[in-house]
Amino acid sequence: MESMQVIAEAMRGLLGEGDDLAWWQAGVRAAIVFAGTWALLRLAGRRAFAQKTSFDLCIVLLLGAVLSRAVVGATSFAVAFAAALVLVLLHRAVGWLSSRSPGFDRAIAGDALDLMRAGQLDRARMRGAMLTEEDLRANLRATLQTDSFDDLRRVVLERDGKVTFVRAQRAEPAPAPPRTAAGTVARGDGVAAHATGARR
Numbered sequence: 001m002e003s004m005q006v007i008a009e010a011m012r013g014l015l016g017e018g019d020d021l022a023w024w025q026a027g028v029r030a031a032i033v034f035a036g037t038w039a040l041l042r043l044a045g046r047r048a049f050a051q052k053t054s055f056d057l058c059i060v061l062l063l064g065a066v067l068s069r070a071v072v073g074a075t076s077f078a079v080a081f082a083a084a085l086v087l088v089l090l091h092r093a094v095g096w097l098s099s100r101s102p103g104f105d106r107a108i109a110g111d112a113l114d115l116m117r118a119g120q121l122d123r124a125r126m127r128g129a130m131l132t133e134e135d136l137r138a139n140l141r142a143t144l145q146t147d148s149f150d151d152l153r154r155v156v157l158e159r160d161g162k163v164t165f166v167r168a169q170r171a172e173p174a175p176a177p178p179r180t181a182a183g184t185v186a187r188g189d190g191v192a193a194h195a196t197g198a199r200r
Contacts, residue, residue: 021073029071036081037067044088047095053109053159059091109159116155129157139163 015029040063047056063084070080098105113129115122121133136155137147143165149155154166 015077017073026071026073029073029077032077033067033071033080036084037063040081040084040088044091045095047091054161055094055108056091059087062087112159113157114154115157115163116149116152119153121149121155131157131163136163140165 015025015032021029044059066083066087067080069075070077094108098108113125115125115129115131115136121136126132126136136149140146140149143163144167151167152165153168154164156164156166158164
């Protein structure tokens, strides 16, 4: 019993309590929270790093908000990490359900939105997504280094809020028949034939 009290006193001296923390105690707390956050994100999986949906982003932001309280001494490590663990397990549960139920996945993340129809921007859908033409042009300049929508086949607002541009496919010109030697050309059957000039 006495040994446990000694350990508890040593931990209080190392980590401090409440808002009255020395600078080095805050540094020790930050190092512990960093290691714990790394372990929790490894448990959450790669989807949390990719932030594919607003739900993924929400979990990452909540983890930062909860664990930051442990750094400044606003809450205990046990409470902060318990809350963070619940968030990570909830994230994994939602990810598992989303991967097995397309309907649940659409309910959580929504669907991609096509903002172009018949080669023209769909103004109604743009208003619904609260996007302006200049917003799309800014994304277009950053992605394809152009201001023109003329060469595009699709403009898609993805589920994570990013805008994807798909170029229209252009017909490739037929290649010229290869020359095999001076004065000869390749016939359609691959056999070389001598080119003859017109006789007078």
